[in-house]
Amino acid sequence: MAARIAATVLTLALVAAGCSSEEASPEPLADSPPAVPAAQIDRADVDAAVGDLDGYVEAMMARTGTPGVAAAVVYQDEVLYSRGFGVRKVGTDEPVDTHTRFQLASVSKPVASSVIAASVGDGAVDWTDPVRRYEPEFAVADPYVSEHATFVDLLSHRSGLPDHAGDVLEDFGYDYDDIMGRLDQLPLASFRDSYAYTNFGFTAAGNAAAKAQGTDWPELSRRRIYEPLGMADTSSRFEDWANSPNHAVNHVLAEGSTTEWEAKYVREPDNQSPAGGASSSVDDMTKWIRMELGGGEFEGRRIVDADALQYTHTSHSLSGASGTEGARDSFYGLGFNVGTDDKGRVELSHSGAFALGASTTVFMLPSEQLGIVVLSNSAPVGGSETVSAQFMDQVRNGRQTVDWAPLIAGIFDGIAEEEASPIDYATPPASVTPARPATEYVGTFDSPFHGPARVSADGDRLTLTVGKDGRLTYPLTHYDGDTYFFETSGENAVGPTGVTFEIVNGAPASFAVEYLDKQGLGRFTRS
Known part of the structure; x- marks a missing residue:
């Protein structure tokens, strides 16, 4: 009986497979x-998604009010889609097209x-060359790291420097040499x-x-990539973007609005x-994507060595360990987030993202x-990532x-909330x-990291001046006791932040600025 059942099961399996035992x-x-993994999608799958892409962009723009967008798709070395939407600047009829230059940010x-x-x-x-061999200005707190940090270490963010190290100094008017x-x-x-x-670190x-x-x-950049690929709309100089007659202007949300934008900064x-200064168009970016997907070749010409390019696509840092059993971790290569999807690809x-607009x-x-x-x-609200x-x-x-x-909007909201102060300065204590x-x-102060500062008074109103050559001036609003606050500004603004004075013998000995003090460097001492 058991043999007969086994034979029946085998027969059913062979029928289901569409063959006989003799044919197998x-x-x-x-x-x-x-x-x-073998290819799991085909041209019909891509064409169907391309057919919906206009709708995705238009729905995002209607939902967020984003003034201008450009998008492009490459498949098997062919540009299947490239289109501009909206305007380069609010209040004008200057259209975004496929040659419009956008700041790429990161x-x-x-x-x-x-x-x-x-x-x-x-x-x-x-x-594996130490970066300091060519960039002697690079130095960190540990001399060993200063001498041994390689291109891989800095391009994969594993040097040990803290998150966004030195970025706020740029808001304060300091240049690359100052920050290094x-x-x-x-x-x-x-x-x-x-x-x-x-x-x-990446820039170094x-x-x-x-x-x-x-x-x-x-x-x-021009010599190695932009010119060989014919990327005529692309540059790593700000002035080339700013002087282009076809560039997309930065926009931020108007105060109190979630859909109205203004060209303010x-x-x-x-x-x-290197980390955030390139500008390009979607037409140019498709050339770069074709080269990346082509293993360093473009239209029959070798642009980048295949092994060197592949090394940038390889994981070099664990950027995010999963907190869920069985979920995938996140990794960073050299300038890329590197991951796998649910089919192993x-x-x-x-x-x-520039907070200023x-x-x-790219995916x-x-x-x-x-x-x-x-x-x-x-400014970043998750629109590009959603599309x-x-x-x-x-x-x-x-x-x-x-x-x-x-x-995705929730993720971006969460990032903003995480950076904001836990104190609601708009609501004073009871x-x-x-x-x-x-x-x-009142007095003059100094921070070894953030530089000089001055607190001045006009009647009972206090003003804080900080940054290189007094670049930034903030009116201070009283909160409680010796704590005031001001509204931060610039690319690294976080909303209201506190300023707490230490008074000794009736004079200010120092003050600490809340959002500058994450690494313990936000204290300014009387000079």
Whole structure:
């Protein structure tokens, strides 16, 4: 009986497989599992998603009010889609087109990695070279790290420098040399055993590659990548973006609005050009994506050595350990976020954000030869990332499986809330301790890291002046006792932040600025 049941089960299995026992022949066994998953999407899948892309962009713009967007899709070395939407500046009828230059913000990083990979490929530098060999200004708190940090360490954010180290100094008017000269005051985490996103660490590596070749970063980028790819709309110099007649202006949300935008600020990122200073159009970005997906080749020409380029796509840092059993961790390569999707395919991506008015993203599936880029001229609210996620979801699944817009908007809201002070300065304590006479807070002060500061009084009103050459001036509002607050400004603004004075013998001995004190360096001492 058991044999008959087994035979019946075998027969059913063979019928289900569409063959007989006589016809069956086992598949030959592979020597090893495939290193790269076989393609799981085809042109019809991509075409269907491309057909929906206009709708994704238009819905995002209607929801967020974003003034201008450009998007493009590359599949199997072909540009299937490239289009501009909206206007370059609110209040005008200047249209965004596929040659409109957008500031890339941190999408500059994966582009920069290809510039350095091209340099590695022909032997100008090596990934394992210490950056200080070419950039002597680079120094951190640990002399060993200063001497031994390599291109890989700085491009994968594993030097031990704290998150966004030195960024606020740029708001204060300090230039690249000033900032390099102060990084050694910052506390370090474990070298090569920690991840913290640092624009100026990344920038030091880029500038080192340029100095090793006797030039500066914008020129190296032009020579290595932009010119060979014919990226005529692309530059790593701010003035080239600003002077272009077809550039997308920065926009921020109007006060109190979630959908009204204004062209209020201009972001000048030359001090951190490798990390955030490139500008480009979607037409140009498709050329770069084609080269990236083509293993360093473009239209039959070798632009970047294949092995050097692949090294940038390899994980070098654990950027986020999963807190959920069985979930995938997150990694960082050299200028790329590196991950895997639920079907085992490697994902390469990066977003860019200027709080003063730019939001960008690029996403690639190398095994599918598929990439998308979305550029917008608004401060980051998750719009570019939503369009990219919707497109990729449609390609992979033939439909939307996640409600991406609220999910991604919530992530961006959470980032803003995390950076804000836990104190609600708009609501004073139930019992407020009066301030001292304004003259008791007046004086000149200094911070080794943040530089000079001055507190002045006009009647009972206090003003704080900080930054290089007194760049920033803030009116102080009393909160409680010897604590005042002001509204921060610039690329690294976090909303209201506190200023707490230490009074000794009726005079201010020092004061601490809350948002500058995360690393214990926010205290200004009377000078």
